[in-house]
Amino acid sequence: MYWTYLRRELAGRKKQTIIVAVGLAVAIALVIVVNALSAGVRDAQAQALESVYGVGTDLTVTGAAAEPGEGGGQRFEFDSEAGQTEDGTTSVSQSRLTADFMRGTLGASTVESVASLDGVAAASGALSLTNITFSGEMPDRSQMQQGGPGESGEPPSGGPDGAGGSAFDLNSFTVLGIDPDDTAVGPLSAVEVSEGRALTADDAGELVAVMDATYATTNEIAIGDTIDVGGSDVEVVGIITSTSSDADTAANVYIPLDVAQSLAGLEDVVSTVYVQAISADQIEAVQAEIEGSVADVTVSSQSDLASTVSSSLSSASSLITNLGTWLSILVLAVALALAVLFTISGVTRRTREFGTLKAIGWSNGRVVGQVAGESVIQGLIGGAIGLAIGLAGIGIINLISPTISSTSSTTGQGGPGQGGGPMGGGFGGMAQQTATDVVLHAPVTLWVVAAAVGIAIAGGLIAGAFGGWRAARLSPAEALRSVG
Template sequence: MFTLTYLRRELRHRSRQALLVATGLAVGVGLVITVTASTGAVGSAQTAVLDTLNGIGTDVTATAKPPPNGDRDHAPSDSRARDASTPGLSVAGGASMDASTVDAVARLAHVAHVAGSLVLSEIGPPPAGSAAIPTTTRIDGIDVTRPGLGPYTSATLRSGRSLSPSDTDSRVAVIDTRYAAAHQLRIGSTLVIAGIRFTTIGVVDQPAASGAASIYLPLAAAQQLPAGQHAHALAGKVSTIYIAATSAADIGTVGAELAALLPSATVTSSRDLAEAVSGSLASATALAHDLGTWLTVGVLLATVATASLLTLASVTRRTREFGTLKALGWTGRRVITQVVAESAAIGLAGAALGVAVGYCGIGLVNAIAPALTATVDDPTGTDSQNVAVHLNVHTGTGTIAAATLLAITAALIAGAIAAWSITRLQPAHALTATE
């Protein structure tokens, strides 16, 4: 009881010094929270971009590669790119693989899930009253019996329903909101693709990216579409295979296995895709990784050093006080306990104030952070995909708990250093010291 009473009296009597130490801790804690949250937001933004481009949960993508230009004239007609000026359908990228390849990939030892898709481009006549520029519609035939992988998983259903395994042999379609608005389509509207009629059953909203499909069809229905004059039938074909590895550690192994299994395909892992991201998001990611790490370490060291110096200076002014207490019978352990208890109380106050400073910093970053952009080349090689990214900086209970522990630890270290220095003095010397 006496210790608590003495602790409360000393903190109230030396409130200015305690507030100064707590403020130093709060600044450090607030900076750590802000930097950590901002770094996490940039990492989350990059993950969101990869999910948008590659699909949620997709670790590796295998894309059919068109033959070299020199061999294009002798390549099978089903793998040739069509003339973009000729109305009709073509496989995006100009190459496809047998659908049986999907089953072969699924049998690999380190593959957890796999799904194939057939990405098509439909060249249509130019809009009435516009220049003679044909329109291009991106169509993605997805395997509805193997959901969960591919760009379609990043879409959010706005109306109607999504594609399901029961739609395998149905002529139904899910369309993007922008495509629906541009063509005045709604649930139940009829779509005509290469002369085949499809019924719209759902409308989805997708992150803004030029590579997002405007129309999603069941894979079997897409394979039944008539290909253009430069291509054979699409039956039994896929253009892209999306793979989820059994674990993050197996992604490299899966990439190597795919390269051996599909030597003519382009194999892209999530890491390759992340390295291919350019634009301001890539710069922010590199800056957050390099500068953020060093800044956090620097702030931690500065916080501990500042708290130690301020606490040591405060305790040094109390040399006669502690000398008197030791002369009255206080042991060195009791003096250390008293100083450390005061430091712990100041650390708690600094943690609470630092959390408030951290939230203010997060709010400031959200208010002034500019929109970022990311550009990634499409795996098919047909175009580049541009994504606008808005940072959503926030923190969680784990970060708050770590920041609180940081403040208390820094205060305890500072108190322990100061207490150790004061207990080295003999009572007689301490009593003769001037405050």
């Protein structure tokens, strides 16, 4: 009888049911979309930072910035016998493998010191370098000084375009020296081998490398080819890609750490120490311990680096967090208020009905149950509509796949993207800004669906509680006299 009566009452008050259900539906749909977008932005930020840290990396330790005037830019010196001369033109080429002169290096012993600290599960060192190749053509200076037969030291016709001038190119790529026996922490923990093989412990001291897939494709380099790294021929044994489709690897080329140190003339040093804490709740304590025990270093966590991510990614995050959340709360509050007002108004119009029901023996509890049941059904109808609208909205967002750009500073901390290793880099070692385009996906989670159902039920119960309270206060005799 209860369900029959409930169904008839809802059918007889279609206008009220539609208004209450639609109000809750709009609020629930907005909550679903806002929460999905918020989760999507968090995922986008994680993708932007993923290649910097790698899976399982909690902290990075880098050397302190060098004082202005220390170090210097790259110098390429050629003696009188350098290059090859042909047809009055001398071709020269030289490669240098250097660290960022704007950032100090760390002693290799720092890795062991950090690994021995309480709360540290693992630590791995890496040396971030930039390989710069200077190449070009210039007139044969010996002919310019001595002149040829019948000539008086006039410039030869060699050189680019036969004009007797010079032309030079500077090409660079980032190189990361890593410990091939310890890749569970750091950038290589966030990559997968697409061709060839990865570096292994047996590669220590060998002139071998693995290369980022994008860089290899752009420069038409394949497995088995050799590349010039610091003036030495290094064989490419593997091609790697990021495990995330929306993030790049941390460097263009990876070689064994001892080989990187030797080619760069930087024995027993690293530029970055990647650290994994025993548990997430110990990250801050480990960070403080490293800062207190190791001098002249910068210790960064993922949350620290997240503050450097800017552009539309941070704008979207701020918009959703502030405007979206408050708008959802406001709409939800309005929907609940409408549900309560319509329920109370409906109870007032049904004064004679409830007076009659009480007169024939209905208890206050049964009357309250009847009103609450009607409100909960209205809420569930609104929840179902809101869930459908919310899922449709998420589907549209994922179909459009909007792109969010993020910009990260790579000086001393690394960053995603080609040409920006874990220590920055680039010619002259200047700070770099790395832009990454991330496709925004709004994920659907079970808790969002559960929240939609919960809001619908809660809205119905709140409206039913106020309406039932109003109905329970009615006296049968007074109710019948009021409509006399």
